Amino acid sequence: MTRITDTIARALSGFRSTPMSRAFGSWLGKIAGGFLALLVLTAIFAPWITPFDYAAQDLTNGNAPPGWPHLLGTDQFGRDVLSRVIYGARTSLSVSATAIAISITVGMTLGAAAGYFGGFFERAVMTVVDLTWSFPDILIALIFVAIIGPGLTSTTFAIAIAYLAQFTRLTRAQIVRLKQETFIEVTINLGAKPYHILLKHLLPNAIAPVIVVGMLAIGDGIVLEATLGFFGLGAQPPTPSWGAMMSSGTAKLFLSPWVIIFPGVVVAVTVIAVNLFGDELIRALDIRDRIRDS
Amino acid sequence: MLEVRDLEVAFGQIAPLCGVSFALEKGETLGIVGESGSGKSLTAMSVMGLLPLSGGRITAGSIIFDGQELTKLPEAAYRKLRGGRLGLITQNPMTSLDPLQKIGPQVDAVARLHLGITGQQARARTIEILGTLRIPEPALICDRYPHQMSGGMKQRIVIAGALAADPDLLVADEPTTALDVTVQAQIIRLLDDLVKERALSLVLITHDMSVVAQTCDRVVVMYAGRAIEQGPVEAIFAEPQHPYTQALIGCIPKGLSEDEHLVGIPGTVPTVMNYPKGCPFHPRCIRAEDICTKTSPSLLPRVDGAVACHFPGAAP
Numbered sequence: 001m002t003r004i005t006d007t008i009a010r011a012l013s014g015f016r017s018t019p020m021s022r023a024f025g026s027w028l029g030k031i032a033g034g035f036l037a038l039l040v041l042t043a044i045f046a047p048w049i050t051p052f053d054y055a056a057q058d059l060t061n062g063n064a065p066p067g068w069p070h071l072l073g074t075d076q077f078g079r080d081v082l083s084r085v086i087y088g089a090r091t092s093l094s095v096s097a098t099a100i101a102i103s104i105t106v107g108m109t110l111g112a113a114a115g116y117f118g119g120f121f122e123r124a125v126m127t128v129v130d131l132t133w134s135f136p137d138i139l140i141a142l143i144f145v146a147i148i149g150p151g152l153t154s155t156t157f158a159i160a161i162a163y164l165a166q167f168t169r170l171t172r173a174q175i176v177r178l179k180q181e182t183f184i185e186v187t188i189n190l191g192a193k194p195y196h197i198l199l200k201h202l203l204p205n206a207i208a209p210v211i212v213v214g215m216l217a218i219g220d221g222i223v224l225e226a227t228l229g230f231f232g233l234g235a236q237p238p239t240p241s242w243g244a245m246m247s248s249g250t251a252k253l254f255l256s257p258w259v260i261i262f263p264g265v266v267v268a269v270t271v272i273a274v275n276l277f278g279d280e281l282i283r284a285l286d287i288r289d290r291i292r293d294s
Numbered sequence: 295m296l297e298v299r300d301l302e303v304a305f306g307q308i309a310p311l312c313g314v315s316f317a318l319e320k321g322e323t324l325g326i327v328g329e330s331g332s333g334k335s336l337t338a339m340s341v342m343g344l345l346p347l348s349g350g351r352i353t354a355g356s357i358i359f360d361g362q363e364l365t366k367l368p369e370a371a372y373r374k375l376r377g378g379r380l381g382l383i384t385q386n387p388m389t390s391l392d393p394l395q396k397i398g399p400q401v402d403a404v405a406r407l408h409l410g411i412t413g414q415q416a417r418a419r420t421i422e423i424l425g426t427l428r429i430p431e432p433a434l435i436c437d438r439y440p441h442q443m444s445g446g447m448k449q450r451i452v453i454a455g456a457l458a459a460d461p462d463l464l465v466a467d468e469p470t471t472a473l474d475v476t477v478q479a480q481i482i483r484l485l486d487d488l489v490k491e492r493a494l495s496l497v498l499i500t501h502d503m504s505v506v507a508q509t510c511d512r513v514v515v516m517y518a519g520r521a522i523e524q525g526p527v528e529a530i531f532a533e534p535q536h537p538y539t540q541a542l543i544g545c546i547p548k549g550l551s552e553d554e555h556l557v558g559i560p561g562t563v564p565t566v567m568n569y570p571k572g573c574p575f576h577p578r579c580i581r582a583e584d585i586c587t588k589t590s591p592s593l594l595p596r597v598d599g600a601v602a603c604h605f606p607g608a609a610p
Contacts, residue, residue: 182389190404190455191377204394
């Protein structure tokens with residue numbers, strides 16, 4: 001395990017000490033990062049490693065307990081839980097990562113523009129953003145899905161909107177602080193135009209905390225995706241998603257607890273791993289104070 | 295080259311700078327001296343057109359650079375001048391460079407922007423300029439990050455950035471304050487050489503009278519937002535007329551001697567919020583009389599310069 005994660009870290013870093021390789025440096029970082037790397041690989045190679053077709057029903061073998069050949073048992077339709085959990089990783093990770101990517105892109109653009117230009121634009125953007133932040137994430141996501149209907153696309157956008165506020169605020173706080181730095185004044189003094197200052201000097205210096213908060217938000221996004229899936233608003237059957245699997249498991253909770261337990265455990269472990277690795281990244285980048293000041 | 299006439303600056307109702315005038319010829323070095331808070335840096339910011347950044351504005355007077363009135367120049371035109379014909383060297387080299395960019399690109403950008411040359415030419419220029427600033431192995435330095443450099447090196451790089459587009463006027467705002475003493479001397483000598491080699495005009499802002507004595511042709515002494523005395527360096531040092539100038543010169547250490555003690559100036563510079571009525575220096579002045587507390591002295595001519603004092607004259 002240790003050797004594998006070291007190799008990954010070195011490959012990622014091009015054999016130099018980078019925040020990534022330093023985050024992999026502690027044993028916590030190795031375990032959490034190793035698990036996440038394994039999860040991503042599993043999701044990517046799902047068709048080759050799943051023992052069964054995730055959608056194949058076998059009604060004669062419903063609610064079979066864990067054993068052979070169904071290692072984690074089957075659900076009420078006789079579908080293999082292990083295969084569905086593995087495919088569920090695809091849904092969860094891709095939805096969450098896409099949503100956070102959208103959130104970061106839009107949030108950084110809005111936050112940077114608000115922080116740099118200030119004035120009425122800043123007040124307008126921050127008022128709207130603060131307004132959305134005053135609601136719980138899940139409520140925003142639910143309202144949004146209710147408006148455009150259930151499905152993976154709307155789940156993705158709902159999660160993106162739910163986390164938009166935090167990236168907008170974080171970026172704006174960074175830009176406002178960086179604007180006061182002497183090197184920005186020097187750049188202005190050398191005749192630089194505003195967009196050059198913003199793109200070449202302010203954003204690169206503001207990006208580190210955003211990356212870490214984005215990393216942590218992917219964990220939250222997985223929970224939110226599972227929640228929406230649990231309510232039946234996310235992935236529609238037969239597409240497997242961890243939340244929807246747990247939801248279908250509630251019906252026969254005491255008869256076949258493995259249907260709800262295994263996806264639940266995977267969600268929990270994934271989110272813990274994301275948070276632990278995020279903490280290691282914060283330590284490696286040495287930016288704890290900058291994350292707080294949003 | 296540069297002429298500042300009756301410059302007045304205001305932040306809202308507060309006017310930290312009033313009636314500052316001086317002129318500078320091509321190839322000359324002008325020193326602006328004074329204690330902290332006397333308006334030296336504000337003067338520099340006014341010349342660079344940076345006041346709007348901190349919420350200030352020029353309420354009266356004019357700044358003429360090479361026949362061009364700067365106070366009414368639109369921002370886009372000012373941007374072409376900054377870094378192009380006007381260079382500024384800031385106080386703290388430690389924070390004056392972008393920590394995430396290598397040295398080379400930071401200096402290249404100036405020449406690319408103002409001289410319209412391409413990447414490789416700009417790099418060649420950068421290496422040449424770094425060489426003239428006596429930076430060892432300039433080609434290697436281009437690939438370093440600012441955090442890998444010492445303070446003196448960083449200040450040279452800041453100077454290189456200011457010189458990259460061949461400016462006509464360089465404004466150095468306390469360029470050596472953040473550096474240690476041996477490096478200070480190197481940087482000052484470097485600036486002095488640059489002025490001579492490139493026929494630059496230099497405005498050197500400092501609070502160190504000995505630096506002024508070594509490098510400047512003319513000197514403006516500032517106190518509480520006013521230019522209280524100015525003239526050629528030799529004349530000012532030989533016959534200072536204003537008691538404040540005399541006191542400043544008295545503060546220069548003259549070597550180790552048992553019976554000579556350094557003389558300080560009692561009191562502190564008044565802050566902008568409570569400039570005293572009349573002559574701003576009167577609470578600390580040994581010559582102060584009734585009139586000093588009531589009316590502000592007007593500028594009286596002196597040898598090739600001016601002095602603002604009710605009782606100018608040699609020290610008693």
